[in-house]
Amino acid sequence: MKVQIYDTTLRDGAQAVDINLTAEDKMRIALKLDELGVDFIEGGWPGSNPTDKRFFEDIQGYALKHSRIAAFGSTHNAKNAAETDPNLKALVASKATALTIFGKSWDRHAVEALHVELPRNLELIENSLAYLRPHCQDLFFDAEHFFDGFRANRDYALECLKRAHQAGADVLVLCDTNGGTLPCDIRKICDAVLKAVPLARIGIHAHNDTDMAVANSLMAVQAGATQVQGTMNGFGERCGNANLCSIIPTMELKLKKQALPKGNLPLITEASRFIDEVANRVPFARQPYVGESAFTHKAGIHVAAVVKNSSLYEHIDPEKVGNTRQVVLSDMAGQSNILFKAKEYGIPLEKGSPETLDILREVKEQEAAGFEYSAAEASFELLMRRALGTTRRYFSLVKYRVLDWKQADCEEPLAEATVMVQVGGNVEHTASAGLGPVNALDNALRKALSRFYPRIAEIRLLDFKVRVLNSKTKHDTGTASNVRVLITSGDLHDTWTTVGVSHNIIQASWQALEDSVNYKLMKEDRKKLAGC
Known part of the structure; x- marks a missing residue:
């Protein structure tokens, strides 16, 4: 009818x-x-x-x-x-x-x-x-x-x-x-x-x-x-x-x-x-049928069942309404979550293997520290590939320094960052100003790497979020709490999100920036291997 x-x-x-x-x-x-x-x-x-x-x-x-x-x-x-x-x-x-x-x-x-x-x-x-x-x-x-x-x-x-x-x-x-x-x-x-x-x-x-x-x-x-x-x-x-x-x-x-x-x-x-x-509205993630979370699974027990038979935890197939099934990582994850994501990334893993158990242990430890891989899948993919030794080490940090100061005759504080990184046998030492300490750090990192990896010029920062996590002890004030930084980046074709956690907001931002650049470089390597 x-x-x-x-x-x-x-x-x-x-x-x-x-x-x-x-x-x-x-x-x-x-x-x-x-x-x-x-x-x-x-x-x-x-x-x-x-x-x-x-x-x-x-x-x-x-x-x-x-x-x-x-x-x-x-x-x-x-x-x-x-x-x-x-x-x-x-x-x-x-x-x-x-x-x-x-x-x-x-x-x-x-x-x-x-x-x-x-x-x-x-x-x-x-x-x-x-x-x-x-x-x-x-x-x-x-x-x-x-x-x-x-x-x-x-x-x-x-x-x-x-x-x-x-x-x-x-x-x-x-x-x-x-x-x-x-x-x-x-x-x-x-x-x-x-x-x-x-x-x-x-x-x-x-x-x-x-x-x-x-x-x-x-x-x-x-x-x-x-x-x-x-x-x-x-x-x-x-x-x-x-x-x-x-x-x-x-x-x-x-x-x-x-x-x-x-x-x-x-x-x-x-x-x-x-x-x-x-309408310029943020979609409601938990909206039935069409929301981003409508067919998203987080708990390890749920994922294990969905892999066997999706109807055990889904009332319909998401494809019937044009939606997709997603599995996210958290401290509630089990091996099924890891295996599901590995298959999604094209990584061969087996249940019970030492590699799978090592990745699961690291995810749980990192999530307990405040990392949020369900919202930062680029960082998770990097974690997984590093654990398996299937991605290059594109650069390593030697040191960074960030200065932030305010002058009486300036409306906004001034920021400058100095970065020293090692790329292969080369050490690059650069400095750059920016609109705030994180922007200065981002500019200095790009400047240090651009000679080796010119494609990083395509990266654009699309979103930057900071969340204060719970204090470690009852004696900590709010300003002594850990913070979680989520950075969403994009290039000409894709967007990706990375995460960093520390009691120091600059360090948390560095972790997320470092992952963002590494993810871009890893994508470029995979394109070359695929002949694109």
Whole structure:
């Protein structure tokens, strides 16, 4: 059975306090949603702002492969006739093939928010939909605050739906606008609606204020709803809207109901991350199905089982939603973690071998000291290859010195680093200034090595994070604690993360910088061996 997916990321999702989408952003997201294969893309409210008006104009120049564009608005103003209402005229002028209007279905909202009598509110619903019916292919009615309205005045809420159905609405969308309804009540109320309006099709539009929006949407589908409205990644006002990235895979893989065109489900992870990127948001790693951690395993017992049969600790194969399985290293790691990563790196290791046990012991010791290899896989790969003697020693530190001083007539402190390293039989002694001590140290190291390894000029520092770890003793102050430094670096093709730990932030930074350079040089050697 096919269930329509109605995406409202561009309208309801954009109402989140930390999201501001331009017309260009909306266009990029719309094209990605069309590629994913959602049935309807709600572009916004064409009568409310210039950005939405421009989106509806621009989208006319694109031939979408699957999705239909929907325009959103309200029932007409009580002081106007439907035929003269500017909001309804703007909906028609948008040229969207699907039109959605919302109306009050909670008697208190009609009286206290809209300031109209209850019979007049019914007229607004019926007249607005009747006016729009000839101007669109699909017509939807969002019954705002329906579940609260049903509990407060069941007969009136149902009458709102009946008037909308009589006026030609294709789908009556039941809205949990306050997000406070529980799944058990969703099912009961949906059953009552289908009994009261037996020829109608219903949809669900849930908000997440009790963290129930996904569950409520799925419960409505099980009750007979044929349209689900939601947003990608759960974007939306307050606590957000129903998350389509959870709803769509659950419907297809668990409820066996078609939501996307056949074969499109593996596109959902990439679409989720693309939309986060356009919205300038950091993806939520623990998001079900599409999050980076959704199929990541850390505990050794779990990894050992997953290697034998992934279903022992995974409810689906990650490939079904376009995600990947990952194994990370920690002090909870077992041999299975080491062997899994070794296979990933193309390193032959056997369970119980001295090399495997040595690597496992070193990982546990280093993690106990504060190293975090789950977040710094480049450092782990170097650790593994060094233990096996399969990587070169590109350079060794003789000494470094870092000076950081402040002059009264300078706004910022001044930093300078001196580095002495040995490369083969050569000793290089260089100095460099920088914007801070770590930058000065990085500059001096590159300067010392550039004659031998010119490709290190491609390295770019992308991120630098420092975390204070727990103090060693009860007598230590916070400033005497160990710190962990994570450095993310990149070149023209790849990114990688390295780690360093010490009570001295400069030393921790040196460890991470040293690993970053070594990892780049190791990559270059492997490219040469592969003939690239």
